[in-house]
Amino acid sequence: MTFANETKSIVIGGTSGIGKAVATALANRDGTVDVASRSTGLDVKDEAAIAAYFDAQGPVDHVVFTAGSSAPGGAVADVPFDAAKQAFDTKFWGAVAVAKAAARYIKPGGTITLTSGFLARRTVPGTYVKTAMNAALVAVAKILAKELAPVRVNIVSPGLTDTEAYAGMAVHARATMLNKTAKSLPAGKVGCADDLAAGYLFAIDNPFVTGAVIDIDGGALIN
Template sequence: MNFTEQSTSVIVGGHTGIGRALADALRERPGRVLVASRRSGLDVTDPSAVERYFEAIGTIDHLIFTAGSQAPGGQLLDMDLSTARAAFDTKFWGSLAVAKVGARYLRAGGSLTLTSGFLARRAVPGTFVKTAMNAALEAVAKVLARELAPLRVNVVSPGLTDSEAYAGMAEDARLAMLQRAANNLPVGRVGRPQDLAQGYLLAIDTPFMTGAVIDIDGGALIN
């Protein structure tokens, strides 16, 4: 779909990190880019709030969900499952709430792009919450690509990305973590939000792509 002055792209989770980088890239094109997140007052765990948000916007061309959640780490036997449920409420059920409502407002030929993560297909002890959420999103997206056709539905699966997601860590610990990861990746560095934005643009711009999972992980899955 060509971008015109009438094109509208909506990024849910676009105030920080990957979402913000994508918003910056889309703003270089014609049309309007709308960014929504908890920061702007949209709570994706509240279906009525999602309904009101899209009702106020009207018809859109592209819908991208990049909002994440603070998924708890740890092994099942030590996990407080209420925190795991809260993470699912935001990323998994929030994605589906946005998709359910947003799909009604997408123009013919429009696209819906969700976000998973490389742990969807990596068995790493202590990460079962992220693995379950992301694997579920990838599986559901393929079903939605059938149910919502001819709308296109794809998923971008990021690897470790240097973003605000790790802002709560002590700076020396954050840098050490990123360096360890970079040393173990075939590309020799971790991702940047701008790297990941290119994956979403690929999903948006490719009219022959639907039901795809786009891995942008520095080679993590082949390590």
């Protein structure tokens, strides 16, 4: 896609991690980038707040949703419903609310790019919340690609990515996890935020891509 001075992009979840890398990459192009997240005061669980945000922004060319949630792990029989619902409220329903609000303002030829995760298509016991949430997002993205055409809607599916999301782990435990995963992947490394940002830019730039799941997972799905 051609970026000009009047091109406007929005990154929801763009103040940290993958979203920040996407926002930084877009900021290096012509046009403007608006970044919103919980830290800027936007709660993606609040549909009215999302609608008001897009009303204030007006026409937009590209919308990226990278806001995530801390999904609880554990067996289906053990995970409390409240914890599972809270995760869905942020990542799944938040993404739907953003797409719904953005659809009113997205310009012809514009794009919406959502975020899932490789667990959407990988069976791993103890991860049902992430699996269900990400699989649901993939399904919705494909429906949106048909309903909103010619606006292009795609979804990036990351594998393990070294971001602030793991900042709460002990340094040694984090390093051990990342190194173990890197050795197990065909790519021989875990992702970094810039690796993933390139996938969002691909979805934005290629006019022949819509309804696609863009896997950037170091080969996790073929392991």
